Each structure stands twice: as C-alpha cells, then as structure tokens.
Amino acid sequence: MSANDLPHARGSARTGDTPATGRQTETYDSAFLRACRREPVPHTPVWFMRQAGRSLPEYLKVREGIGMLDSCMRPELVTEITLQPVRRHKVDAAIYFSDIVVPLKAIGIDLDIKPGVGPVVAEPIRTREDLRRLRDLTPDDVHYVTEAIGMLTRELGPTPLIGFAGAPYTLASYLVEGGPSRNHENTKALMYGDPELWADLLDRLAGITAAFLKVQIEAGASAVQLFDSWVGSLAPADYRRSVMPASVKVFDAVAPYGVPRIHFGVGTGELLGLMGEAGADVVGVDWRVPMDEAARRVGPGKALQGNLDPAVLFSTPEAVRAKTGEVLDAAAGLEGHIFNLGHGVLPTTDPDALTRLVADVHERTAR
Numbered sequence: 001m002s003a004n005d006l007p008h009a010r011g012s013a014r015t016g017d018t019p020a021t022g023r024q025t026e027t028y029d030s031a032f033l034r035a036c037r038r039e040p041v042p043h044t045p046v047w048f049m050r051q052a053g054r055s056l057p058e059y060l061k062v063r064e065g066i067g068m069l070d071s072c073m074r075p076e077l078v079t080e081i082t083l084q085p086v087r088r089h090k091v092d093a094a095i096y097f098s099d100i101v102v103p104l105k106a107i108g109i110d111l112d113i114k115p116g117v118g119p120v121v122a123e124p125i126r127t128r129e130d131l132r133r134l135r136d137l138t139p140d141d142v143h144y145v146t147e148a149i150g151m152l153t154r155e156l157g158p159t160p161l162i163g164f165a166g167a168p169y170t171l172a173s174y175l176v177e178g179g180p181s182r183n184h185e186n187t188k189a190l191m192y193g194d195p196e197l198w199a200d201l202l203d204r205l206a207g208i209t210a211a212f213l214k215v216q217i218e219a220g221a222s223a224v225q226l227f228d229s230w231v232g233s234l235a236p237a238d239y240r241r242s243v244m245p246a247s248v249k250v251f252d253a254v255a256p257y258g259v260p261r262i263h264f265g266v267g268t269g270e271l272l273g274l275m276g277e278a279g280a281d282v283v284g285v286d287w288r289v290p291m292d293e294a295a296r297r298v299g300p301g302k303a304l305q306g307n308l309d310p311a312v313l314f315s316t317p318e319a320v321r322a323k324t325g326e327v328l329d330a331a332a333g334l335e336g337h338i339f340n341l342g343h344g345v346l347p348t349t350d351p352d353a354l355t356r357l358v359a360d361v362h363e364r365t366a367r
C-alpha cells in the first residue's frame, strides 16, 4: 500500500511520496523533512523538544488559570501555543502542543497532570481486571486534535508540524506506577512477574498510540515522534523481548502514510540500534552519546536528531556556542541531522538563549 491509497488527502499530500503543489511542495521541501529523508539541506534544521511551554512568557500568559489537560482540548489555545516558539525562535518545525497522557484521558482513564510533578493516575493499572479500562481510541475521542491541526496547518504555512505520542513502555510506566517514578519498580515487577499480562498491556497501549498518531497524520501532521522517554531504564535484552514488539506495532501502523517517524528516549545509549530497528526513520539521541558514535550504533539508513545538553543553555553564550560546535562537528559526517536538545527545554531556560541557538546553527551550517 502506498500513502496515496489511503483515504485522506492532506497528510500524504503534504509529506508522502509525491507532493502536490504550492505550499504542500514547500513543506515537503523544507529543511526539516529533507533531513528526515537524508536529502541535502540548505542548513541543518533545528527544533526543540518542549519548545512550547514554561520557558516562554507568552505561554505562561495564555495558560493562566487553565489546567494543562484542559488547555490540550482547546483548539484555538493549542494553535496559539504551538505557534509561539515558531514565531519567536524561527525553528524549522512546530510540535503539536499536547501531552503523552491525552489519549489515555480521552478513553476515560482518571488522571491529571500536576504542575511540577507530571501525570498522576487515580487508580493504577496492575491486574488483568484493570486492563479492561484501556479501551480503543477512536478519532471522535480526540476531535479537538483534528480541529486544532486543521487550524494549525493553515497558520503554519510551509513549516512542518510534528505530531507525537508516548510509546507503550513510557505510557505503561505512568499507568502502572500511578505517576512519575525514579526506579519503575512496579512496572518492572509486572514486566518480569507476569509477562503475559505485560505483553497484553503493551499491545493495548500500542493500539491506542497508533490510533492517536493516525489522527494527527490524517489531520495534517508532516512527521511523528514516538517518545519512549523512560525506556533507558531497561537493558537491551529486556527491551528487545518485552518492549520492542509493541513499539514495532506502532511504527508499522503508521508506515503506510510515508511520513518520517522519529523515535526518542532518554539514557538510551545502549538501545539506539534497537530503537532504529523498531521502525524509525530518525533516531533521537540524548546528550550522553556523541552524534558520530550514535551513528555507528544506529547503523546506515537512518537520520539522527540531537543532542545538545539542555542544561548547557544555562551557561554563557560563548560556552553554548562552543558546545553547539561540538555537536555540529560530531554530526558533520551524517547523512541526515536534525539539531535538537538531548531532552526537553528546561522550564527556566532563557528564551533568548534558544533564539540565539537556532540562528547560530542556521548560520554555521548554511550551504
């Protein structure tokens, strides 16, 4: 099946095998999408994980008095917040403003995002009985996503929009622990102690995640990123056996659309090869592994994204420039490089440091 056989126009036309005309061609030819496809680029594209959010005063202003999950369900607000970092920093791609737990909330899981803490689940999922609460996600459950992406792609012009979702392991870690966790002990207890229930849990989550990504692509997202933020807590053998099949299911489900698929996790130096193998076109790298070494671990045929330590932005402009140069030098031999931080923008980052960083990367890589 090719992307053109699918029953939608915008997603595939904007990004798939054959671009149509005008703005769609411009998006298809953007530095970001070209780098994802490992084609020559006019400059190294830049975007930042968590580029929308608390580092921006204009974000704090529009979010005032509105809960995080509430804000994700308001298309106008989502559109405004998603556009803010594009306007301010001139990044090469927008990332849809939402959260990895939005699809879980949408199917009726009782959870909230607590400021300064993260997602908290009222009743953790730990038994076969609990699993029944994870029903399938339909596009109707997240109609506000379709609406917001429709608005956004009109406003963005040629700038590509990245859709995203949480990967099955990272979502499972919140559901099983009931909230953020340092050691993931309940999650691992289930994974090792009841492999069958664990596999069923991850398979359910893969279905939900795939459905959520499809909604975003059909509405017009030009690429998708699967965040497996906490999977770096696993050894490669456990990843391969207990997690990878579910992530493969997600990537396979969206493959026919032909949009680039990015796969990212934190502390995943030992997993980079497997994370590429799971079906990614682009592998995200945190700051612990230099880009040239990451390329060796991932192997040929994939673009890489990364990997400036987000904490570097708290240093002097000269130090930021020097560390940026190190990333660019290490990535110089890659076929496709998308410049990003090694994890999300920290909330107290000076936004001007981010604006300078985008300009610096563009200037130093202009061809």
Ligand SMILES: Cc1c2[nH]c(c1CCC(=O)O)Cc1[nH]c(c(CCC(=O)O)c1C)Cc1[nH]c(c(CCC(=O)O)c1C)Cc1[nH]c(c(C)c1CCC(=O)O)C2
Pocket: 048, 049, 050, 051, 052, 053, 054, 068, 095, 096, 097, 098, 099, 100, 101, 113, 114, 115, 116, 117, 118, 119, 164, 227, 229, 344
């Ligand atoms: C693990 C994870 C979550 N959410 C997400 C991940 C994967 C990315 C990663 O590893 O950082 C993904 C996410 N969450 C959010 C985005 C926005 C898009 C963007 O990158 O600009 C993205 C991509 C908004 C958000 N998601 C959240 C905020 C902060 C809430 C607020 O502004 O009120 C934002 C802007 C809340 C959230 N949600 C989550 C956490 C850990 C937190 C932080 C809690 C806190 O420190 O307050 C779960």
